[in-house]
Amino acid sequence: MQLAGWRHIYSGKVRDLYTPADGSDAHLLVVASNRVSAFDHVLEPPIPGKGALLTALSNWWFARIDLPNHLVDDRAAAPEVPAEVADRAMLTRRLEMHPIECVVRGALTGSGYAEYERTGAVCGIELPAGLRDGDLLDTPIYTPAYKAPLGEHDENITFARSVELVGEDVATALRDASLRLFTAARDLAATRGVVLADTKFEFGRDPLTGELVLADEVLTSDSSRYWDASAYHDTALPRQDRLASFDKQIVRNWLSEHWDRTGEPPALPERIVAQTYERYRELYVRLTGGEPPYAPVAV
Numbered sequence: 001m002q003l004a005g006w007r008h009i010y011s012g013k014v015r016d017l018y019t020p021a022d023g024s025d026a027h028l029l030v031v032a033s034n035r036v037s038a039f040d041h042v043l044e045p046p047i048p049g050k051g052a053l054l055t056a057l058s059n060w061w062f063a064r065i066d067l068p069n070h071l072v073d074d075r076a077a078a079p080e081v082p083a084e085v086a087d088r089a090m091l092t093r094r095l096e097m098h099p100i101e102c103v104v105r106g107a108l109t110g111s112g113y114a115e116y117e118r119t120g121a122v123c124g125i126e127l128p129a130g131l132r133d134g135d136l137l138d139t140p141i142y143t144p145a146y147k148a149p150l151g152e153h154d155e156n157i158t159f160a161r162s163v164e165l166v167g168e169d170v171a172t173a174l175r176d177a178s179l180r181l182f183t184a185a186r187d188l189a190a191t192r193g194v195v196l197a198d199t200k201f202e203f204g205r206d207p208l209t210g211e212l213v214l215a216d217e218v219l220t221s222d223s224s225r226y227w228d229a230s231a232y233h234d235t236a237l238p239r240q241d242r243l244a245s246f247d248k249q250i251v252r253n254w255l256s257e258h259w260d261r262t263g264e265p266p267a268l269p270e271r272i273v274a275q276t277y278e279r280y281r282e283l284y285v286r287l288t289g290g291e292p293p294y295a296p297v298a299v
């Protein structure tokens with residue numbers, strides 16, 4: 001997407017990165033698209049309102065986190081944010097990003113559970129035997145990944161490896177901040193009947209001040225797994241309903257019934273698009289207690 005005053009430099013599955021077109025390098029624009037991905041595929045059509053809702057959720061969490069973050073408050077000194085993306089863009093100060101995906105797990109699932117099944121540990125952290133997919137851990141674990149080149153899968157690493165990559169002081173600061181932030185967010189979500197199962201933070205170094213800065217998106221349902229607490233604790237439910245990700249379960253269930261996982265997935269029907277937006281909206285309302293900034297035309 002062309003944005004006046006900005007040059008597109010990278011597209012992830014669901015977000016796009018821009019640098020100022022004038023060649024200045026103090027800022028970056030992170031734009032959340034309405035794209036939704038599942039089973040490692042970007043799906044069609046986009047979900048109207050998703051980008052704005054997740055940007056608002058990220059901003060809501062940033063405002064409650066007592067760490068410096070990359071959001072730019074003083075917009076006078078920065079290139080203008082184009083109106084067409086204003087509700088789903090983050091104007092940020094450019095950081096020297098640490099190449100570590102700071103993943104914290106309060107429950108064992110996904111790639112963490114797969115590694116546990118193979119080795120009995122995750123990122124070198126030995127876990128008790130007999131854990132099942134989705135089990136809550138007694139205490140959250142920090143399971144970093146090395147940020148692979150853009151677009152490739154990240155590689156789970158041990159804390160010791162993260163020390164080799166970024167040094168003892170930064171590795172320790174990343175781990176301690178990530179565990180502290182996860183625990184606080186998990187406890188807040190629990191009061192809203194939501195299980196925060198895991199999340200991924202990214203940090204960078206401010207080249208001007210040298211301080212550690214929280215970057216990327218925070219605690220959105222793209223960077224985190226959120227489950228409905230009442231479903232999660234209803235052990236009579238089948239696993240896939242207990243561990244249903246708040247936002248993507250409708251899409252995953254529909255794809256499971258309409259796609260054999262070969263080739264490109266079929267386009268989502270309008271009713272699935274509308275139901276999925278409603279799930280994003282329900283998560284936002286549950287967590288924040290407010291309405292999201294955008295409601296697509298009801299279909």
Ligand SMILES: CCOC(=O)Cn1cc(-c2ncnc(N)c2C#N)cn1
Nearest residue numbers: 012015016070092093094095215216
């Ligand atoms: C497509 C989106 O990709 C990413 O968000 C990952 N990423 C973040 C940066 C970054 N780089 C310097 N300064 C920043 N403030 C940021 C941020 N956020 C680069 N890639």
